[in-house]
Amino acid sequence: MSPSFAGPDSGSALVLTSSDAQLPAWFETVAAEAWNAALEYTNGTPLSVGQQRMVVEVPATYEAFKTAMGVSDDGLRSQAALTWVTTTPVTDNWVEVSAPRVVVNPLWSDALQPQDREAALLVLTHEAVHVATGVRPSAEGRLWVAEGVAEYVALTVDAPALAASEQLVASLCSAELRLPSDEDFRTSELAYDLSALLVKLALETDDYTTLKLWWDGAGTPQVTLAPLFTAWCES
């Protein structure tokens, strides 16, 4: 692994690659942009964990990626990147938890073309928000809050993607929309679009007050979400 810093004015994003990784020339700059976007939205808010640097690791091969993720099957094959912590048992009742880091799937990064810069920025910003807000287990059924914040901030860096995402949700306004379950994030891209919109609406309503309650597992979102959605669909 040969560490290299991303950009002179963005020493806070560190991309770790092996010498044979085929990263586009703009990859480190995009990682720095992603980290800055994540900090812009989370610094000084109740969601921030005060992490000052994002580490992005690009394993040399897909096999190395699987090893890093501790999986032997192909369940993560189509994942572009993941934000990850490692836990190391120190004693019977003490576990050391590493700082979160982003691990990139080389199947994704090796295939990046010059025109994929925006798409890469979206992926890395999503993961950067997970780093900035901490990788902590969400309350059961609340994965949508963490994923919604990550996806919403990511979409703000890509106006056409944001518009497409909202259009997708709007096309479902007449249907019975329900809160995405934790399981939905494994099977449905729509879960991300829906969560991003919910987070946006919550932020527009009262900044981070409602959002923090949802994140912590307090409150009853089923009750408060319906009016938000109804108003949005009618507007």
Ligand SMILES: [Zn+2]
């Ligand atoms: Zn995510």
